Amino acid sequence: MELNLNVLRLASGLAAHATARQTVISQNIANADTPGYHARDITDFASAVDGAGMAFSARVTRPGHIPFGPGATGHDIRETSALGTETPNGNTVALEDQVMRAAQVKQSHDMALGVYQKSMDILRMSLGRR
Amino acid sequence: MNEMMKTMESAASGMRAQGARMRLSSENIANVDTPGYRRKTVTFEETFNSTRDARAVKTGSVNLDLSELPRVYEPSNPMAGADGYYLGSNVDLMIEIADAREANRSYEANLKMFDQARQMASSLLNLLRR
Numbered sequence: 001m002e003l004n005l006n007v008l009r010l011a012s013g014l015a016a017h018a019t020a021r022q023t024v025i026s027q028n029i030a031n032a033d034t035p036g037y038h039a040r041d042i043t044d045f046a047s048a049v050d051g052a053g054m055a056f057s058a059r060v061t062r063p064g065h066i067p068f069g070p071g072a073t074g075h076d077i078r079e080t081s082a083l084g085t086e087t088p089n090g091n092t093v094a095l096e097d098q099v100m101r102a103a104q105v106k107q108s109h110d111m112a113l114g115v116y117q118k119s120m121d122i123l124r125m126s127l128g129r130r
Numbered sequence: 131m132n133e134m135m136k137t138m139e140s141a142a143s144g145m146r147a148q149g150a151r152m153r154l155s156s157e158n159i160a161n162v163d164t165p166g167y168r169r170k171t172v173t174f175e176e177t178f179n180s181t182r183d184a185r186a187v188k189t190g191s192v193n194l195d196l197s198e199l200p201r202v203y204e205p206s207n208p209m210a211g212a213d214g215y216y217l218g219s220n221v222d223l224m225i226e227i228a229d230a231r232e233a234n235r236s237y238e239a240n241l242k243m244f245d246q247a248r249q250m251a252s253s254l255l256n257l258l259r260r
Contacts, residue, residue: 015254019133022250026137026243030144030187032236033151034174095239102246109250117257 011116017045018109035089041080136184137247143186144240148233150189155230167219168194
């Protein structure tokens, strides 16, 4: 019997992406008043899915090697600064913008966990359990 | 889960920094009528904790505002010199209150991030519960 668990893999990938993005956003908010700090964000999940395997990644010859580079996690961090958000001290974090992004993160994380849970429910049901 | 802890660490460092800023602001406000008092300011710096791979914020050194102290004419004051003037404090209540308000706002944003990371972690753990 072959299980097609792509849905589960996709859902856990989306959850991991949301978690990584949440970390970056919380760093931005912690540094909301740090002079010279530039707001950052990670590339969106769609490009991480499309670019999986295509992106640069270090060659691994042994299973113990630790992957690095943008391809290692499927997303990379880049600076995002909307026009006109820079304050006189060089900081480009707009709190409203960051809170908005955090709400998106929460939504996609909830969606990922919901899809995961439902898929598991379907698997369980097909096994005859409730 | 480690990513979630990093998120919470960043948010907690933000709260700590904003709390220190708020404390200095209240010290300044308390000393608004102290003769010869110079207002204290603190800088924010981005830090990188390499052992835990977490970016956070920390407060730098506390500096004194070296702008000129205002001369107050009050001959009956024990601090007054022969010409009847004494040096007041260079605290401006308007600036301090605006600063405290901004610190409050940033603190709340950090708290919201912390809470969101906590919710995401607990909903992730809920998946294990069935």
